[in-house]
Amino acid sequence: MAGWERVLTDLVSTRGAALKRYAFLLCGDDSDAEDLVQDALVRVFTRQRRDEIGNPEQYVRKAVLNLYLDRVRRRGVWRRVLPFALTPDRIDDASDAADARHDLRAALLALTPQQRACVVLYYHVDLPIPEIAAQLGCGAGTVKRHLYDGRHRLAGLLHDDTREDDRAVR
Structure with a gap:
């Protein structure tokens, strides 16, 4: 097993839940949080210089944040282009x-x-x-x-x- 594969396996097994919670707090949706973490892991560990990563968790957190912000920006563009095709981001719940x-x-x-x-x-x-x-x-x-x-x-x-x-x- 290559060095980066071991780092990836250790990161997912020990800090995977914390990364998902972090992504959930950003996006507010469980499945989107899983997608963000998965996309960030793919982005980080498919790079050529993946063996040079000093702190992989911090690097993945930064990738999650960047992916989240990219998705927000992209969503904003689509709202201007196709406002009738989107559902609201938030639904108010009046339940006491x-x-x-x-x-x-x-x-x-x-x-x-x-x-x-x-x-x-x-x-x-x-x-x-x-x-x-x-x-x-x-x-x-x-x-x-x-x-x-x-x-x-x-x-x-x-x-x-x-x-x-x-x-x-x-």
Whole structure:
């Protein structure tokens, strides 16, 4: 077995579930998350210089993020060209019995792709702002703005009562 095949096997067996969770937080759909991880693995491990990869998990995470952003951009182009052929990205669920995980998923889907990517990279992957900026190819100020907007939008969508309590105490 070649060295890269062993790295691929170890990565999928030990970190495959974490990679899928990461992709799920970005796209919000289980089957799309599986597709993202699969496409990223194919993209990373079919390259000529696959033996030179220092940190394969980080490399695959970056590929998942890039594939996700490419799909979002492509979807945006199709929305302008064929708006009648697409279904909405998100369907509001007014059910009061939904648990917190479903509420969070719906709230994440309501964010813009850039806000969602920043929130997931900051809170789920625990990346510092400069690394998020490097991965997204933008400035640290832009990442901070997306985090700020994303947090406020999430607070509004998740009905964060603690903020109202803080205002009443002051």
